[in-house]
Structures are given as structure tokens and as C-alpha cells.
Amino acid sequence: MVQHLLILGGTTEARELAALLALRNVPVVLSLAGRTITPVAMPVPVRIGGFGGSAGLAAHLRTAHIATLIDATHPYAATMSRNAAEAAAIAGVRLLALRRPPWLRVDGDDWTEVADAAAAIAALGEVPRRVFLALGRQELRPFVAAPQHLYTIRSVDPVEPPLAVPQARYILARGPFDAAEEYALLRDAGIEAIVCKNSGGAATYGKIAQARTLGIRVILLRRPALPAVPEVADAAAAMRWLDHAGALRGV
Ligand code: NAP
Numbered sequence: 001m002v003q004h005l006l007i008l009g010g011t012t013e014a015r016e017l018a019a020l021l022a023l024r025n026v027p028v029v030l031s032l033a034g035r036t037i038t039p040v041a042m043p044v045p046v047r048i049g050g051f052g053g054s055a056g057l058a059a060h061l062r063t064a065h066i067a068t069l070i071d072a073t074h075p076y077a078a079t080m081s082r083n084a085a086e087a088a089a090i091a092g093v094r095l096l097a098l099r100r101p102p103w104l105r106v107d108g109d110d111w112t113e114v115a116d117a118a119a120a121i122a123a124l125g126e127v128p129r130r131v132f133l134a135l136g137r138q139e140l141r142p143f144v145a146a147p148q149h150l151y152t153i154r155s156v157d158p159v160e161p162p163l164a165v166p167q168a169r170y171i172l173a174r175g176p177f178d179a180a181e182e183y184a185l186l187r188d189a190g191i192e193a194i195v196c197k198n199s200g201g202a203a204t205y206g207k208i209a210q211a212r213t214l215g216i217r218v219i220l221l222r223r224p225a226l227p228a229v230p231e232v233a234d235a236a237a238a239m240r241w242l243d244h245a246g247a248l249r250g251v
Pocket of ligand 1: 007008009010011031032033035048049050051052053054056057072073074076077078079080081083136197
């Protein structure tokens, strides 16, 4: 009996795991939310778009004969992770979460951890600052409440419509970002504060390391609570877990 795997992706780790599974000829499909206009090429078949909540995902798991669901979404994609846990329980499907560990504060970091964008705005204060908003396009809107700052905003696709603040400059770029690139961006723009998520991983750590070098304050949005399910930290560990669970048998 062939066991089908479904990866909920949108992360580097999801792509890495898909590549490892493809090498083993495992029948796997990778699911994307469809947020990026031109997603990077994937080594396995891709489906795009939401399922319609946990019930929709559970129905999909049944009709597509999925035996194993891998939640490899971004650590801040809490709704999808909750849906994955509920749907796996409803459909009686094996579930593994592939979650990048968070960055940890080291000596020299000037970090302020906050609950949400409103708290980040409060932490930035009233005095106009040059702020690097390293957030997703969907997460920028709250910053219209703090129009006094000069924002530098980097995104994969254009921010449409632009943020309704008097001073914002936009950079279109897709990670990973190397340390030298981040140093130049932060220094040349005279950045005084960064607002970002604690995404973990190497691809976007450059700004954190260079903020330390340049003495820039980093305001980190705290990670959301995620469902307690079996969890691994990288694609290689996911392969070991899946092998051990028998999820790759018969493929
Ligand atoms: P979210 O708030 O947890 O999810 C919102 C809705 O988007 C879900 O309920 C689901 O719709 C749909 N969705 C999310 N991930 C999906 C996937 N992999 N395949 C199919 N549908 C998906 O998620 P988000 O924060 O908007 O993130 C969306 C995607 O971007 C995720 O794949 C995530 O890995 C990636 N991403 C997110 C961040 C971030 O900071 N949040 C950063 C980088 C990449 P239905 O309820 O209709 O099924």
C-alpha cells in the first residue's frame, strides 16, 4: 500500500525535506498558501491555496489518501499549524511538525521582545527613528499608527498599496541575505531599530548579527503558541523520524 505524504510548506525546511523525499521516490505533495507571486521552484509536485480550515484539510487528507501530514510551515503560521493538528486528529493521520528553533540572545544583542505589532510600535516610542521593518507584507499595516518614523521595508513582492506613511522606502529582495549585504543595508540607511520575527535559521540571521555589530536595537515579535505535536528541527531529523515511524515503508 503506497503511503502518500503531504507537506504544508512555505519554508526552506519544507523544500529541503521535499528534496530528500524525492531522492527516495516517496509520493509527496507540497502545499503552499499562495502568498508569493512567483514561488521558488520545488523538487516535488505543488498544490497552492487554502483548504478551508481544519475541516477542509481533514477532507483533503481523506480524499487524497494522505497517511502522513508534515507541518513545515513558518513558526508564525499559527492558524495553519492549529488546523494541521485538528485535521490530523479528525482524519486519523500521522502528524509531524518541522519547526525551526528560535534564535537565542547572545552577548551584545540589544533585544526587546514584544507580543505583537502594537507593542512593537509602543517600544519604538514617539521620537522619529529610522526603522527597518523586516516583516511580511501582510504584517505592515499596523505601522500606519506610527507615521513619525522613516521606514525601510523589504519584501519579496511589492507592497501594494504602499504603506500609508509619509516616509517609507521599499527594497524588493528574496533571502537568504548574507552578512555583508545586511551590514551595508543597515549602515547605509542609518537604521536605528529593526522590527522582525524570531524566525530562526540562517537565511535571515544576518540582520541580527549585524545589528549586534552596529549596536542597533532589535524589537522581536514573540513566537505564537503552537500545538503540542511530535516535532523535529530540520529536514534530516524529519527523515529519521518518518523512517522510524514507518511513514516511508511501502514507497
Ligand atoms: P496562517 O496565518 O497560519 O494561515 C492562514 C491560512 O492560510 C490558513 O488557515 C490556510 O487557509 C492558509 N495556509 C497557510 N499555510 C498554508 C499552506 N502551506 N498550504 C495551504 N494553505 C495554507 O499562515 P501565514 O502566516 O499566512 O503563512 C502562510 C504561508 O506563508 C505558510 O505556508 C507559511 O509557511 C509561509 N510563511 C509565513 C511566514 C510568517 O511569518 N507567517 C513567513 C514565511 C513564510 P485555509 O484555512 O483555507 O486552509
